[in-house]
Amino acid sequence: MRVLITGATGFLGESLTRRLLAGPAPVRILARNASAARPLVEAGAELVPGDITNRAAVQRALDGVTHVYHLAGKLFIPGVPASEYQAIHVEGVRLLLDSIREAGTIERVVHCSTTGVLGVTGDQPADELAPYRPTNAYEATKMEGERLVRASIATGFPAAIVRPGLVYGPGDLHLLGFFRSIERGLFRPIGRAPTWVHPIYIEDMTSAIVQCGTDPRAVGEIFHIAGREPATLAELATTIAQALGVPPPRGHIPMAAAAAVAYAGDLLPASLRPMAPLTRSRMDFLTHSRRYNVSKAQRVLGYSADTPLPEGVARATAWYRQEGYLQPQRALAGALASAR
Secondary structure (H helix, E strand, O other): OOEEEEOOOOHHHHHHHHHHHOOOOOEEEEEOOHHHHHHHHHOOOEEEEOOOOOHHHHHHHHOOOOEEEEOOOOOOOOOOOHHHHHHHHHHHHHHHHHHHHHHOOOOEEEEEOOHHHHOOOOOOOEOOOOOOOOOOHHHHHHHHHHHHHHHHHOOOOOEEEEEEOEEEOOOOOOOHHHHHHHHOOOOOOEOOOOOEEOEEEHHHHHHHHHHHHHOHHHOOOEEEEOOOOOEEHHHHHHHHHHHHOOOOOOOOEOHHHHHHHHHHHHHOOOOOHHHOOOOHHHHHHHHOOOOEOOHHHHHHHOOOOOOOHHHHHHHHHHHHHHOOOOOOHHHHHHHHHHHO
8 A cells, every 4th residue: 555645735635644654554745845845754755746737747646556645726815816726626636537547556546625616505504415506716626626536436436535624723724814813802703694614623634534545435425524513603703712711702793894894805905915804705704604414424434523623622722822823821811901
């Protein structure tokens, strides 16, 4: 058994790489940035420099490999041309599948898609049979890439598809702004209707991916992988506030006022937009429910996430503080005392 991981320097990819490095199988990674990959190489991974869109690099990476975990992707950033997502999520998948067929040694492929291919679910949890409803270029191209894998599965290709929910935990910077806004007492839910999210702790997500790469029951299947229960955004914010030791958010922001602020945020130059209090893409996250039926993973694989939300959030908070992204507990206590 020899493993190849694409996207190994990302949040989820690094967690998976380190988990597999602890096992007996040799681990190879395909990475564009050798500097970002250095800690994984020092931990024992073999590096093949290159991009998922580079056929020669992909073929070198696949040489002698038996198992492929395809995690390479680009997270949604407003303003990024759709062509960039198309190149990675569609043409990159197409190239990888073609190269895997040519290699002839691959026994299992795990393709990391996203629950985002279903778009907004509303209050009812969506299962794996729900129709595609992508809402942006990221989700639309991930849908196309997933369709390519599904077409290959239909011809007997030994692949499994995982759709992660909202992955969080140590190492993640995607939700850092949310934690900071709660730490500073700036966050308020938008509107009065509950907005549902479906978080999953990073270690639980990693375990599911590893199982999909080894369990024969996973072949040919699609799985929603998220926590045992969804949470409203208000519940998530309260849990984060408890871990931070700050008062939970009170009240709400009227929808019309939030929309005006988001519109203004989108008018800022791209370099300044991350500092805006709100943009339309962030408002979409804060006002549209996305929750999933995760019973198939339990039924087929016997898998369910183990980490309770308060425990996972506490670990994430500790990591943010350790890395200097959030105020230390003492400094925060002093700031709160001064505010009073």
